Amino acid sequence: MPTLLIRRADVLVTMDDGRREIADGALFARDGVIEQVGTTAELPQTADRVIDMAGRVVTPGLVNTHHHLYQNLTRVVPAAQDALLFGWLKTLYPIWGRMGPEHIRASTTIGLMELAETGCTTSSDHLYMFPNGARLDDSIEAATGIGLRFHATRGSMSIGESKGGLPPDALVEDEAAILRDCRRVIETFHDPSRFAMVRVGVAPCSPFSVSRELMRDSAELARSYGVGMHTHLAENVEDVAYSLERFGVRPGAYAEALGWCGPDVWHAHCVQLDAEEIGLFARSGTGVAHCPCSNMRLGSGVAPVREMMAAGVSVGLGVDGSASNDSGHMLAEARQALLLQRVAKGGAALTARQALELATLGGAKALGRDDIGALAPGKAADVSAFDLSDVAFAGAQWDPVAALVFCGPARADLTVVNGRVVVERGRCVTVDREMALERHAALARALIHDSH
Numbered sequence: 001m002p003t004l005l006i007r008r009a010d011v012l013v014t015m016d017d018g019r020r021e022i023a024d025g026a027l028f029a030r031d032g033v034i035e036q037v038g039t040t041a042e043l044p045q046t047a048d049r050v051i052d053m054a055g056r057v058v059t060p061g062l063v064n065t066h067h068h069l070y071q072n073l074t075r076v077v078p079a080a081q082d083a084l085l086f087g088w089l090k091t092l093y094p095i096w097g098r099m100g101p102e103h104i105r106a107s108t109t110i111g112l113m114e115l116a117e118t119g120c121t122t123s124s125d126h127l128y129m130f131p132n133g134a135r136l137d138d139s140i141e142a143a144t145g146i147g148l149r150f151h152a153t154r155g156s157m158s159i160g161e162s163k164g165g166l167p168p169d170a171l172v173e174d175e176a177a178i179l180r181d182c183r184r185v186i187e188t189f190h191d192p193s194r195f196a197m198v199r200v201g202v203a204p205c206s207p208f209s210v211s212r213e214l215m216r217d218s219a220e221l222a223r224s225y226g227v228g229m230h231t232h233l234a235e236n237v238e239d240v241a242y243s244l245e246r247f248g249v250r251p252g253a254y255a256e257a258l259g260w261c262g263p264d265v266w267h268a269h270c271v272q273l274d275a276e277e278i279g280l281f282a283r284s285g286t287g288v289a290h291c292p293c294s295n296m297r298l299g300s301g302v303a304p305v306r307e308m309m310a311a312g313v314s315v316g317l318g319v320d321g322s323a324s325n326d327s328g329h330m331l332a333e334a335r336q337a338l339l340l341q342r343v344a345k346g347g348a349a350l351t352a353r354q355a356l357e358l359a360t361l362g363g364a365k366a367l368g369r370d371d372i373g374a375l376a377p378g379k380a381a382d383v384s385a386f387d388l389s390d391v392a393f394a395g396a397q398w399d400p401v402a403a404l405v406f407c408g409p410a411r412a413d414l415t416v417v418n419g420r421v422v423v424e425r426g427r428c429v430t431v432d433r434e435m436a437l438e439r440h441a442a443l444a445r446a447l448i449h450d451s452h
């Protein structure tokens with residue numbers, strides 16, 4: 001039962017029920033679970049591993065609720081730099097279609113390393129195409145190697161261009177095969193227990209790439225196993241127009257009719273939700289992954305986050321795939337969430353502490369977890385620390401907690417997942433970092449070469 005003591009933090013942000021911020025803060029964990037939180041003087045003075053966090057702000061590990069990790073092999077593709085969602089997808093589908101198992105493993109390793117080195121301890125991933133023998137297993141194995149808590153969602157596309165969908169026919173799968181593979185990966189990998197490191201969710205890609213039947217059957221299957229459900233919804237006006245034209249209803253009604261509302265569901269984006277849909281999500285406990293950088297990058301609009309929060313919707317933050325961000329940095333996402341709400345709704349729309357809450361506790365709730373997102377007894381020892389001597393924080397001693405969101409965005413000095421150090425002095429220490437970067441670069445170069 002190894003013990004861990006993190007002590008002498010300038011401020012320890014708990015996100016506990018009282019939202020305490022403890023000066024000279026400390027945390028004591030045993031076997032990956034927090035036992036005590038308080039001042040350094042109040043806690044045990046020794047442990048198997050003692051980490052001195054003087055000069056740091058310590059926070060709950062950041063929780064990323066939406067990603068497409070494979071997309072980090074296709075950052076800043078010139079032809080997709082300036083397109084809206086549908087044009088962007090149509091440009092990138094053929095490149096993504098050339099990937100295989102090795103691409104999934106390499107991109108998952110690099111994407112999670114990037115997240116870990118910026119303070120994220122739990123990430124969701126939405127893998128929705130499986131070309132050339134790729135499987136969800138590839139991403140889960142890579143995530144296990146890095147040591148981040150991982151919500152792998154088994155995505156799917158079944159309606160290709162010839163049937164009125166957006167993706168090329170070559171990238172869609174047979175619906176019976178999709179459902180069979182969903183069962184297989186849930187039965188193989190899903191861990192429902194508290195402090196689980198791997199959970200599996202069911203995630204048909206979007207209304208314009210799967211059938212109504214697959215949406216409905218996926219929901220039934222997910223509920224029969226008690227796993228989470230995830231998809232893209234109401235991302236931009238083209239997405240809403242597709243829903244109205246093809247299904248005769250707005251995205252919220254479409255989701256509700258097919259069983260896609262409830263506390264076990266979190267939808268990505270929701271930029272174009274109207275007041276009625278926000279009410280539906282609040283009543284049903286449906287969660288939202290807000291992805292401000294991607295929404296700006298793809299010109300999708302400003303999600304009604306202020307209104308969702310006021311209505312009581314569970315909102316978390318997601319970095320989205322690195323082809324539409326093109327970064328994977330949760331504090332950058334929190335910063336953009338704050339700035340974007342203020343552009344739309346004025347200076348009081350979102351505070352730094354609210355943005356930090358979306359990035360921690362909000363994400364945990366959206367993923368249906370009450371064991372992460374806060375530093376309190378009985379929660380997982382998922383911890384991030386940011387070094388206040390970084391130039392990004394120079395002069396920000398006025399309010400180091402707000403500085404995490406207003407300044408920077410800073411990289412993490414320390415990231416601990418389940419009591420295990422994953423990032424130390426800013427570097428991921430669980431895998432061979434340089435080798436992983438070299439392998440990823442070689443795969444990206446080959447994709448570029450084959451595109452010319």
Ligand SMILES: Nc1nc2[nH]c(O)nc2c(=O)[nH]1
Nearest residue numbers: 068205206232294320321324
């Ligand atoms: N931002 C994104 N939106 C999407 N919709 C869809 O069907 N796929 C995507 C995607 O990869 N990113």
